[in-house]
Structure formats: structure tokens, C-alpha cells
Amino acid sequence: MDFSSMNAAEQAHMSKVIEKKQMQDFLRMYSNLVERCFNACCNDFTSKALSSKEEQCVMNCTDKFLKHSERIGARFAEHNAERESTVPEQH
Amino acid sequence: MDFSSMNAAEQAHMSKVIEKKQMQDFLRMYSNLVERCFNACCNDFTSKALSSKEEQCVMNCTDKFLKHSERIGARFAEHNAERESTVPEQH
Amino acid sequence: MDFSSMNAAEQAHMSKVIEKKQMQDFLRMYSNLVERCFNACCNDFTSKALSSKEEQCVMNCTDKFLKHSERIGARFAEHNAERESTVPEQH
Amino acid sequence: MSFLGRSGGSSTGVNPERVEMAVQELDMITDVFNRLVSSCHAKCISTRYAEGDLNKGESVCIDRCVSKFFEVNKRVGEKLQSMGGNAPSGQSAFGSL
């Protein structure tokens, strides 16, 4: 994204907005991760405590999801950088 | 949740926000319920009217979902109460 | 929906809100369409380029989804019109 | 938009509550529409995507699907109302605050 056409006040405003959104994104990612790993790992409800097998699964699921997101993020950034270098800026 | 660190104006503001969110939550729950029970109960599209079997299914689905949510809510509240009694308040 | 009980200022405000929401709706529909057609059409990851078969599938999926939405929209409008003509207005 | 031609309200200035409620109604309509599109797509549209047009069977299915969906909407609404409308505070997450 290109914020260079904005004045200083607008850029300051946007950086506040982005900061707030990053917090929201993080919270959303957190609860999404909980839901995802719970759904994938917990299928036995004869007990109310996590079994060690379930716990290991949740840890691996969390680990893998974060690495997955990171890799997607890297490819996403490359893609955007590529697009910005080929498409002329709109002024 | 603990709003005790807020002043009166902030608490009044929050109670308005909560009221509005409760309305939104209710509307969302309503349309989620419709979608859920429609998807579970309606699988025959040789007719445009609900069969009595489908209608019964929708009624049971609604009933059960509300009881399910209520039970989750009760456990959720217990969990939060427990956590608040063990974790020292942040001041 | 009936906005006739609103004054001119409120109606002007609502038309701005609606315009903004239409843009958001369109963007959401766009990314939803991409996700939907990608999920339905792309299942071979031995290559990073779309095969012609996948591309055809994506085109048909897009086409069909738009026609589907349009048809739903038409039925939706009929339903609302019907309801408004039978239910007395609330004043 | 058709409502722009009408002049219903009498006072001037924006009443935030009235606008708020209208916005909430708009959001509700959009939400229902999106769920309708998604549910009837799952029920009626073949995901082989051999062609881009709706075939006869799909078109008929969509019409019936919308009709049934609205009937379910009505039944569920009546059910919620018959429970005394205590639902808004009953099963929300805020019940546990």
C-alpha cells in the first residue's frame, strides 16, 4: 500500500488506525487459532481434561499454523512488492 | 469483566455500547439460527413449502440450540467468575 | 425498507451510509467469490500456474455465482415487496 | 434510491438513534441476504462448474430454496418471540459479565 499521497496529519491518523487494527487482528487470530486447533485435536469428550496426546496436538497445531501464516505473509509481501514495481503509480 | 476502574461517564458510555451490542448479538444469533436450522433440516427442494417433518426439525433445532447456548453461557460465566477470584485485580 | 419517516437530513445521511456499504459489500463479495471458486476449482498443487481446466472452472464458477446471487436478489426483492404490501406500515 | 423522493419526516437535523436503527436494519438485511446466497448455493449449485449458466434444475431449486428459507426465518422468529423476547439478554456472551 502506498500512503505517500497523504499529508502528515492523514499519515499520523492512518498509523493509529493500523495500530488498532493490528491489535484486533491479533485477537482474532488468537481465537481463530484456538477454535481451529480445538476442532482438529479434541474429539474425545469422555473426560473434561486435555489428554497429553491432545495437548501435543494443540501445540503442534499452533506451531504449524503460525509458520503457515508467516510463510503466506512472506509470499503475500513478495506478490505486493512485485505488483507495485510493475504497475505505474497513480498520481 | 471489570469496569470498576472507570469513572461514571465512562461507565454510562459502556452501558450504552453494551446495550447496542446486545441488540446486534441478538440479531446475529437470530440469522445464524435460521441458517443453521435451515441447513440441517431442509434437504428436499421438490416443493417450495416446508413439510411438517421439516418444520418439526426446525422447531427442535431452534429449541436445542437455545438450550445449548444457555448451557454454554452458564459454564462460560462460571469459568470467568473462577478466573476473576483467583487472578489478582490489576490496578 | 421504508425510510419515509426520516427527514431530509437523515435521508441524505442514510444514502451516504448505503453508498459506503455497497462498496464494502462489493469488495466482500469479490473476495468471497475468489475464495469460493479457488476452493472449488484448484486441487492440484504440483504446479504454481492455473491449468486451462482450472481457469475454465473459475470462469464458470464466477459466472454461475453471479447469476445465482442475482436470482436470489430477485426473489428476495419480491418477498420484501410482498411483505410490505400485506403488513400495515408502522407509524 | 426510492426513499429520497419521499418526504416523511418533519423536523430537520439528524436524529442519531433513528439513523442508528436504520443502519442496524441494513446490516441485518445484508447478513440475511448473504446467508441466503450461501445456503442456497450449497443446496442447489453443483460444484463441478461444467458451464457458467444456471441450468433449469438449479433455477427451480433456488426459487424453492429462497421460499423455504424465508419460511424457516418466520418460524424461528415466531419461536423466539413466543419465548418472551427475553432472548436478547438471555444467551449472549454478556450474560456472563
Added chain:
Amino acid sequence: MSFLGRSGGSSTGVNPERVEMAVQELDMITDVFNRLVSSCHAKCISTRYAEGDLNKGESVCIDRCVSKFFEVNKRVGEKLQSMGGNAPSGQSAFGSL
């Protein structure tokens, strides 16, 4: 609401940041609650809908489901924290701006 009776804060006037944070916490709680309802419904409730009451098996399953869900919530939270809390900026879409 219970918090209305308490008078914790001292100054008057609304601090936007404090209110903002409280609203964000509310949204988070609602989000978690909705995911809990949806996950435990998928795990515990039979979709045949032969009756409207929760049967014994479903009720017990729900209680255990909530318990396990919160344990998973705790484990995942600890994991994220152990990674240095760098997550907020790490894997969001904005990392790529």
C-alpha cells in the same frame, strides 16, 4: 449491569482510549463465546433433531467441551506469549505493507 453500582474511576469525562480498550475486550469475549457455541455444537449435538431438549449425553458433552476449549485457549495463549509476544506484528496482513 453490576459495574454501574461501583465507582472506581475518579476523574470525569470519557477517556477514549480506556473506552476503546473495554469495547475491544467485549468484542473479544463475544467472539470467543460464539466460537465456543459453534465448536461445542459441532462436537456434541446430534443434527437429527428428533427432540428439542438436550439429552443427558449432550449435556455432559457440552460441559466437558467448554472445559477442554478453555484449556486449549490457555495453552495457545501461553504458547503465543512464550514466542515473545511478537505475534501481533508478525503474522498480520500488515506485515506485508
Added chain:
Amino acid sequence: MSFLGRSGGSSTGVNPERVEMAVQELDMITDVFNRLVSSCHAKCISTRYAEGDLNKGESVCIDRCVSKFFEVNKRVGEKLQSMGGNAPSGQSAFGSL
């Protein structure tokens, strides 16, 4: 954030429309990113979770998945544009107001 160093705009004061559009673009990017994460997870990641690292096959799959997803994004965008950009008003729920 890189954009803070640049000084593009000339006037002072915040133009609400310009900010609004930038916020909308941010929301769009986040939405696409989240769908990308979710779709490629479903396509590439085994849910057995025997280990916490991405294996070679998963990593390669993710890269190709992102690439294909963007190509689909492009094709769908072109298609929507070729239809005259009348889509924004065409199939929204507000068409029925």
C-alpha cells in the same frame, strides 16, 4: 511503517474521504490475507499434527497455493470488470430495497 518517512501530501488537516478509502483498502487486504491463510491451510496442511514444523511438501504446496490464489483473484477481478463494473449495485442486498 515505511509510509511515515515519505511526505507526499501537501495540505494539512485530515481529509475524511481519503482516510476512509485507505481504511477500506486495509480492511480489504486483511480480508484477502485471512481467506488466503484459511484456503491454503485447508489445501496444504495435514490436520494430523504429528509435528509442529512445516514439512517440505507442505512448504512447496503453500507457495504454489498462494500463486494460484492470486491468479484466481486476477481472473475473477477481470471478469467482474468486463461485466461493466455494474456489480457493486447489481447483486447486493440493497438492490432489493
